[in-house]
Amino acid sequence: EPEVTQTPSHQVTQMGQEVILRCVPISNHLYFYWYRQILGQKVEFLVSFYNNEISEKSEIFDDQFSVERPDGSNFTLKIRSTKLEDSAMYFCASTQGRSNQPQHFGDGTRLSIL
Amino acid sequence: AQKVTQAQTEISVVEKEDVTLDCVYETRDTTYYLFWYKQPPSGELVFLIRRNSFDEQNEISGRYSWNFQKSTSSFNFTITASQVVDSAVYFCALSEASGGGNKLTFGTGTQLKVEL
Numbered sequence: 712e713p714e715v716t717q718t719p720s721h722q723v724t725q726m727g728q729e730v731i732l733r734c735v736p737i738s739n740h741l742y743f744y745w746y747r748q749i750l751g752q753k754v755e756f757l758v759s760f761y762n763n764e765i766s767e768k769s770e771i772f773d774d775q776f777s778v779e780r781p782d783g784s785n786f787t788l789k790i791r792s793t794k795l796e797d798s799a800m801y802f803c804a805s806t807q808g809r810s811n812q813p814q815h816f817g818d819g820t821r822l823s824i825l
Numbered sequence: 826a827q828k829v830t831q832a833q834t835e836i837s838v839v840e841k842e843d844v845t846l847d848c849v850y851e852t853r854d855t856t857y858y859l860f861w862y863k864q865p866p867s868g869e870l871v872f873l874i875r876r877n878s879f880d881e882q883n884e885i886s887g888r889y890s891w892n893f894q895k896s897t898s899s900f901n902f903t904i905t906a907s908q909v910v911d912s913a914v915y916f917c918a919l920s921e922a923s924g925g926g927n928k929l930t931f932g933t934g935t936q937l938k939v940e941l
Contacts, residue, residue: 742927754870754916756928767928802870806927813860814929816870 713737717803717817724793725825732788732820734803743786744804744814745778747771754802760786790822798824827852829919831932838907838939846902846935848917854878856922859893859900860929864914873915876900907939 716735724730736743745757758768760778777789786805790797800821804814828851838844850859861873874884876893884891888905904911914936918929 744928746929753933754918754929754931756930759928769928800868804870804929813872813875814927815872816862818867818869821868 713815715803715805715815715817717801717820719820720818721821721823723823723825726795727792730790730793730822732790732801732803732822734786734788734817735784736786736803736805737807737815738784740805740807740815742766742806742808742812743778743780744806745788746802746804746816748800748802748819750799757788757801793822793824795824798822827854827857827919827921827930829917829930829932831917831935833935834933835936835938838937840909840939840941841906842939843903843905844907844937844939846904846915846917846937848900848902848932850898850900850917850919852919852921854921854923858920858922860918860920861891861900861902862916862918862931864916864934866913870916873902904937907937909939909941912937912939 718733743760746754747757748754756769758772759766775791779787800819802819803817806812806814830849857878859876863871881893890903892901914934916934917932920927920929
């Protein structure tokens with residue numbers, strides 16, 4: 712069964728550094744998402760992306776964050792000038808269609824900011 | 826604004842017991858979708874079920890069953906004859922059809938512990 716793939720599985724970065732989290736969505740999916748889960752807390756929506764542009768973003772997704780689909784397969788989340796509170800599990804998800812389709816999640820990237 | 830409430834933070838049961846996880850949602854949309862996801866200790870999010878707001882039929886899949894009641898805005902999940910492998914955090918989630926990005930709003934999750 713096709714999967715959403717995320718790399719790396721764990722990223723350790725010094726505070727203030729930039730980090731790029733990578734995702735390869737399922738190949739025929741058209742909608743892409745990033746979510747965040749701070750340890751022990753609920754999963755929070757960050758951003759959705761369709762047709763090469765952001766379709767919705769949360770309050771969390773401020774100017775520190777950006778997303779890009781640099782080629783036909785990758786979907787990246789860039790966090791500039793990381794802060795301690797950015798430490799979390801970041802999940803990428805994709806879906807073929809709109810809200811009637813389940814979002815398929817990758818295994819996540821655990822981001823640790825030191 | 827959409828909201829999902831899972832009032833049960835943690836439930837512990839003995840193997841073979843039945844257990845029901847509660848989910849209550851809020852939305853102004855008439856068309857919306859409800860989901861359950863499982864997060865085992867390994868951390869990934871596993872899709873379990875999707876329900877749309879027009880389909881109130883209960884669903885059974887093996888030991889899992891779901892009870893959707895629009896009158897009480899609830900979408901509860903029952904595991905029959907629980908097993909140790911069911912131990913995980915279970916998240917209920919909501920997506921509104923009117924939302925441009927189809928974002929999922931998750932509840933805070935229920936930690937289920939199944940012991941021998």
